[in-house]
Amino acid sequence: MTDSASAHSALLDAFELQRHSFMQQPPSTTQQRQQQLLALKQQLLAHVTLLTEALNLDYGQRATYDSLWADIQPVLSMIDYSRKRLRRWMQPSKRHTGLLLTPAKVSVHYQAKGVVGIIVPWNFPVMLALGPLISALAAGNRVMLKLSEFTPATNQVLGQLLQRAFSAEQVTVVEGDVTIAQAFAALPFDHLLFTGATSVGKQVMAAAAANLTPVTLELGGKSPVLIDEQLPMQLAVQRLLFGKTLNAGQICVAPDYVLCPTARLADFIAQYQQQFVQHYPDFANNADVSFIVSERHRQRLWALLDDALALGAQCVSACPISPQQLDSRAWPTQLLTNVTDDMQVMQQEIFGPLLPIVTYDDIEQALAYIKQRPRPLALYLMSEQPALQQRVMQHTHAGALVINETLMHVAVDDAPFGGTGASGMGHYHGIEGFKEFSHAKTVFKRGRLSPTQWIKPPYGGRLQTWLKRWILR
Known part of the structure; x- marks a missing residue:
């Protein structure tokens, strides 16, 4: 087997491992998700020096405060914010049925989508890997991260950090050139996030469309x-x-x-x-x-x-x-x-x-x-x-x-x-990120009494006449 074929096979194996794990395991609880985010924070704090040194190596020179201020601090803040509010985000929301559907109860439950793919650019390889990861984990998903081939030293530290915080069934790091990136985008993810150039974003969206995979695109523009x-x-x-x-x-x-x-x-x-x-x-x-x-x-x-x-x-x-x-x-x-x-x-x-x-x-x-x-x-x-x-x-x-x-x-x-239009679609950060990586599932619940017994054939009679007038009022 060639190196390329071996890399593609490993990519597919990693995806199948996460998908199988998601299907077999019960949905994660609020406490489990909070613990995952805490583990991420602890490992990030333990790797701050290694990350700033790796970023400096990848860039030739990367100002330490650029790395601390723009790559690491926002992730720590996002973790704290999400952990504090996660229980409230996960609560089902009650909805109104309206007169014709009474009596019934309707609620919306935010359910994890499954396996999420995140394609990370080179310009902020820590924040743009771990930021979306926080939202995806808060929503209860398994995550695969495709890191940029232009930041190899940072990738090594990120891989070590994430391996210590999570099992491969929960979070997996993928590296490789453009052919691996293309294969990654073509996987049948339950959601795919890409950050990068608009021209590449179009290719990612086209690859995702073959699987009807929903996408979040953060593209930039002028x-x-x-x-x-x-x-x-x-x-x-x-x-x-x-x-x-x-x-x-x-x-x-x-x-x-x-x-x-x-x-x-x-x-x-x-x-x-x-x-x-x-x-x-x-x-x-x-x-x-x-x-x-x-x-x-x-x-x-x-x-x-x-x-x-x-x-x-x-x-x-x-x-x-x-x-x-x-x-x-x-x-x-x-x-x-x-x-x-x-x-x-x-x-x-x-x-x-x-x-x-x-x-x-x-x-x-x-x-x-x-x-x-x-x-x-x-x-x-x-x-x-x-x-x-x-x-x-x-x-x-x-x-x-x-x-x-x-x-x-x-x-x-x-x-x-x-973004919007040429600058992208979809959102993350905060509750919007939680919802972006969740499926909003409507749950309609009826008891023994149902009005459908009066609005089905054969049509006619006073009740049907009244319903027609009420509908066309």
């Missing part, structure tokens, strides 16, 4: 930042810069481009450069800088930059560097002006330290620009005008609207996270 004419530029840049520089901008909800009033463009660039240097002095030798994850990804960003420059864009670096500095994987933000729609940087999700700036002369022009494009995973509005805030909320579509901040909505445990 999340804009709209700066109004009044908000102090120092504040707007302060909030934006954090979202663009964390993990070198390699985030699905990172600010992808800026809509800036034409008259404020010079102020925006000056503020960005000033604040960037304050946060990252001696950029080339700064341990707080996270690298572009790989040479392949750096070359992709170079191609986007070259294409934009060839088509007339102007590039200003956030801090003084030599052209040779861009040959490394540590890039300061490259601010791009004079961008046009025919540039690849305005068509593809950037996922890195390039920041196009689109100028506008009135707010109507800016809103039209947003609405004419695919719906993003996040829309960032920098404005203190209540009327504009309300208008953007009502007249634009995005996975989330974030006002005077970037990224931080992802860390909210008590709100759903997900």
Whole structure:
């Protein structure tokens, strides 16, 4: 048997083990699920140092606080939040029957779907593996995790962590290249979650469709930042810069481009450069800088930059560097002006330290620009005008609207996270995650008395006449 055939066989065996275990074992109780989440928390805390070291190794350099703040802390918070509320989430909810169905009792029970597949990207390999895992376990499922082939050191630690917390019947880690990923997506899961590029998300959804597997897709897209004419530029840049520089901008909800009033463009660039240097002095030798994850990804960003420059864009670096500095994987933000729609940087999700700036002369022009494009995973509005805030909320579509901040909505445990349209479908986090990985089963219960004895053939008589009039009233 070839290595490829052996890997595919092992993949199928792991799936069958979990499916058989789910079918044979009784549904897990609230206490059992809480214990699973506690075991995950304990192992995560025990592996924090190993995880930060592994992330640093996989990236070439990954700022420790980027890993702690964005990859590990959100998982710990989500575990605590879910454990505390799980008993209430699992309670059946009573529903109303209506007059014609009385007497009867109707309730909705949230039942585990079965075996859940989670396809994990490389940009936050801890949070985007364990975050969905928490929701799936809270719902009572078995889980298979396909980890990214671009984070091998982190995968090794995650595998060790999960093996110590769970049996293979409960949680299984899968590694491998694109062929394994394709085989993974084609398994007949009871639910499949994918985080990654929109183009790959379409392929995952097509593979899942063959099995009628429901999917949750977290895809990203081009999340804009709209700066109004009044908000102090120092504040707007302060909030934006954090979202663009964390993990070198390699985030699905990172600010992808800026809509800036034409008259404020010079102020925006000056503020960005000033604040960037304050946060990252001696950029080339700064341990707080996270690298572009790989040479392949750096070359992709170079191609986007070259294409934009060839088509007339102007590039200003956030801090003084030599052209040779861009040959490394540590890039300061490259601010791009004079961008046009025919540039690849305005068509593809950037996922890195390039920041196009689109100028506008009135707010109507800016809103039209947003609405004419695919719906993003996040829309960032920098404005203190209540009327504009309300208008953007009502007249634009995005996975989330974030006002005077970037990224931080992802860390909210008590709100759903997900996209819409080109940026994805479905949600997780909090009760929405619990419901996403559960089947809402309606239970209709009748006693000995039933009105159906009066509404079946042969039709006729006063009761039937009254029912007809009541229905058509």
